[in-house]
Amino acid sequence: MPAYxxxxxxxxxxxxxxxxxxxxxxxxxxxxxKIHQVSLMTARHALTALEREGMVQRRRxxxxxxxxxxxxxxxxxxFTEQMAGRSLTACSKVLSFGVVDNEQEVAxxxxxxxxxxxxxxxxxxLAADExxxxxxxxxxxxxxxxxxxxxxxxxSLFSMVETGYGxxxxxxxxxxxxxxxxxxxxxxxxxxRNEPLLRIRQVIYSTKGKATLYVLGLYRSDRHTLLVRxxx
Amino acid sequence: MPAYxxxxxxxxxxxxxxxxxxxxxxxxxxxxxKIHQVSLMTARHALTALEREGMVQRRRxxxxxxxxxxxxxxxxxxFTEQMAGRSLTACSKVLSFGVVDNEQEVAxxxxxxxxxxxxxxxxxxLAADExxxxxxxxxxxxxxxxxxxxxxxxxSLFSMVETGYGxxxxxxxxxxxxxxxxxxxxxxxxxxRNEPLLRIRQVIYSTKGKATLYVLGLYRSDRHTLLVRxxx
DNA sequence: GAGTGGTCTAGACCACTAA
DNA sequence: TAGTGGTCTAGACCACTCT
Numbered sequence: 001m002p003a004y005x006x007x008x009x010x011x012x013x014x015x016x017x018x019x020x021x022x023x024x025x026x027x028x029x030x031x032x033x034k035i036h037q038v039s040l041m042t043a044r045h046a047l048t049a050l051e052r053e054g055m056v057q058r059r060r061x062x063x064x065x066x067x068x069x070x071x072x073x074x075x076x077x078x079f080t081e082q083m084a085g086r087s088l089t090a091c092s093k094v095l096s097f098g099v100v101d102n103e104q105e106v107a108x109x110x111x112x113x114x115x116x117x118x119x120x121x122x123x124x125x126l127a128a129d130e131x132x133x134x135x136x137x138x139x140x141x142x143x144x145x146x147x148x149x150x151x152x153x154x155x156s157l158f159s160m161v162e163t164g165y166g167x168x169x170x171x172x173x174x175x176x177x178x179x180x181x182x183x184x185x186x187x188x189x190x191x192x193r194n195e196p197l198l199r200i201r202q203v204i205y206s207t208k209g210k211a212t213l214y215v216l217g218l219y220r221s222d223r224h225t226l227l228v229r230x231x232x
Numbered sequence: 233m234p235a236y237x238x239x240x241x242x243x244x245x246x247x248x249x250x251x252x253x254x255x256x257x258x259x260x261x262x263x264x265x266k267i268h269q270v271s272l273m274t275a276r277h278a279l280t281a282l283e284r285e286g287m288v289q290r291r292r293x294x295x296x297x298x299x300x301x302x303x304x305x306x307x308x309x310x311f312t313e314q315m316a317g318r319s320l321t322a323c324s325k326v327l328s329f330g331v332v333d334n335e336q337e338v339a340x341x342x343x344x345x346x347x348x349x350x351x352x353x354x355x356x357x358l359a360a361d362e363x364x365x366x367x368x369x370x371x372x373x374x375x376x377x378x379x380x381x382x383x384x385x386x387x388s389l390f391s392m393v394e395t396g397y398g399x400x401x402x403x404x405x406x407x408x409x410x411x412x413x414x415x416x417x418x419x420x421x422x423x424x425r426n427e428p429l430l431r432i433r434q435v436i437y438s439t440k441g442k443a444t445l446y447v448l449g450l451y452r453s454d455r456h457t458l459l460v461r462x463x464x
Numbered sequence: 465g466a467g468t469g470g471t472c473t474a475g476a477c478c479a480c481t482a483a
Numbered sequence: 484t485a486g487t488g489g490t491c492t493a494g495a496c497c498a499c500t501c502t
Contacts, residue, residue: 002490021286028468039272039492044469052284060469061500074306075460173305178410178428178453196410196428221410228460229404230308234471260487272471276488292488293481 003038007046015055015066026056026064027131037062058061073229076159076172076204079125088127095134095188099141106138109203110211117141121152124188131189132223138214161212168207175201176226179218189220196221235270239278247287247298252294258288258296262443305461308404308436310390311367312358320359327354327366327420329381331373338370341435342443349373356420363421364455370446393444400439407433411450421452428453 001009008058011027013175014020027035032043039043047064050056062192083090104114112118118138125133137157139147149180161167180194197218218228233241243259246252259267264275269291279296282288290296315322329352336346344350350370357365369389371379379392393399421429429450436445451458 004490030468040494042491045490047469058469059500060498061467063468074460074462076464169464171461171463174458174459174462176408176460177456178429178430180428194426196412198408198410198430224409226406226408228306228408229403229496230306230406231403232308232403236471262487272475274472277471279488290488291481292479293486295481295487 003036004042004046004049006183007032007036008036008050010056011046011050022066022068024066026066028063045202073227076169078156079133080156080158083127089127089129090127092126092153093124094149095124097101097121097152100138103138106214109201110138111139111216112140119144119147121157123152127223130223131220133217133219134185135218136216139212157213167212169212170205170207170209172202172204173189178221181218185218189218191220198224200225200226235268236278236281237269239264239268239275240282242280243282244287252298254298254300256298258297258298292349306460308401310388311365312388312390315359321361322359323355324358324385325356326381326385327356329353329384332370335370336396338446341433341446342370342372344372351376351379353389355384359455362455365449365450365451366417367419367450368448371444389445399444401444402437402439402441404434404436410453413450417450423452430456430458432458 011020020026026047027092029043029047032038032046033040036043045191047056047058047155051064052057054070055062055067057067077085079092080144099117100120101115101117103118103120106118106228107114108118110116117140119141121137123135124131125131139161144161144165146164147157158169162169177199178196179199181189181191181197183193185197186193186195189201191197198221200215200217200219202213202215202217203211204215206212243252252258257432258279259280261272261275263367264270265272268275279288279290283290283296286302288296289298289299309317311322311324331349332352333347333349335350335352338350339346339348342348343352349372351373353369355367355369356363357367362397369395376397378396379389390401394401409431410428411431413421413423413429415425417429418427420424421427423429430453432447432449432451434445434447434449435443436447438444
């Protein structure tokens with residue numbers, strides 16, 4: 001392990017176990033160089049890299065300080081993870097589960113041939129016993145042949161893909177618009193027909209850049225608002 | 233100007249004027265050091281910084297290469313900027329302009345006292361002569377007392393705030409949901425009553441972290457879909 | 465004025481890639 | 484094997500901040 005990474009690790013440890021709190025000064029370049037018996041440039045490398053990762057802030061003439069804890073915006077999380085974060089009692093009901101081979105638009109979004117066999121999974125999402133979304137997921141049937149209805153009913157699809165198939169999900173591109181509730185959807189969500197719903201179409205990519213999952217979600221607008229941060 | 237920034241600038245120029253295209257190899261560290269009469273570390277600094285900005289990619293043993301053009305996700309842009317980017321003929325119509333002092337919810341979102349005087353600006357946004365959004369902006373009347381109806385009718389509110397008042401806008405937090413078109417809104421947007429619209433509430437912050445602008449937007453769902461990228 | 469980060473030198477050895 | 488980026492040395496001067 002390179003020297004500069006060792007230096008980073010010792011600083012990270014002290015931040016994680018609470019010895020250093022946000023705003024506290026970190027050892028200066030010169031101190032770190034002395035302590036770790038390295039040159040100034042090496043100590044410096046460690047600190048600039050930590051700054052790039054957002055762990056510390058450097059101020060010329062003042063020193064290097066522990067940065068306030070990162071807030072993750074625009075983070076891709078599964079339904080299960082979201083609900084856990086808000087400590088809401090949440091559950092899902094599987095509405096349908098099967099293989100389809102004529103979803104041409106979905107196949108196209110996943111960059112697959114038009115009649116590729118796809119696993120299709122429809123679920124009703126509930127929070128505190130109130131329905132608030134209908135989500136339809138599609139994924140290549142070949143690749144994920146081990147996924148069964150009962151497994152899906154038990155656990156998180158995200159974690160099945162990530163831990164069961166060794167695929168790391170990296171990011172999702174989402175398209176959002178509004179649509180009127182169709183009769184069947186209105187029944188499921190317990191809203192009036194033609195009630196405005198938030199519609200999200202999501203293509204989820206793996207770390208290798210491959211489109212892995214397509215999700216179409218319809219959300220009750222009164223139960224769910226979407227938060228996004230945009231940067232200039 | 234530091235030497236490493238000069239080196240960056242010469243590389244950037246060659247990328248911008250097309251001498252270097254994505255995938256092309258950039259001069260190596262050693263070549264740059266010779267050309268610019270600097271040490272290896274300085275040439276290196278220039279390249280690593282360019283890589284951090286996403287302009288180039290470095291591959292050990294192979295070289296440094298021009299990165300594919302950046303795609304900006306989750307970027308905060310004004311209506312004017314967006315339309316320019318898509319090369320659409322766009323225009324706005326000012327629906328109303330004035331000062332209000334009883335918009336308590338808006339004041340709260342801008343972290344101001346409940347009855348603070350606010351500039352309120354309603355505009356209809358059109359693209360290719362088709363109306364597609366109604367936007368209502370609020371900003372503190374005291375701070376932006378120089379903004380007039382005629383100025384707003386001519387130019388971009390964003391650029392007025394940024395260049396006219398020396399305030400750099402940094403990021404926006406957005407809340408999105410769906411709502412039904414009220415009669416007046418439906419008329420303006422030329423859609424049926426109760427048609428589902430995408431509603432976006434936006435608080436725009438300056439680089440100093442101050443809430444500067446509040447924008448409520450209602451978008452025709454058939455003319456506008458919102459794109460967001462989320463990361464894991 | 466003492467200490468900090470920002471820039472820079474003139475080299476070095478290593479691990480890796482591509483021809 | 485020649486060339487690349489990755490890591491590292493042992494210093495230097497400068498601009499800046501804090502007291």
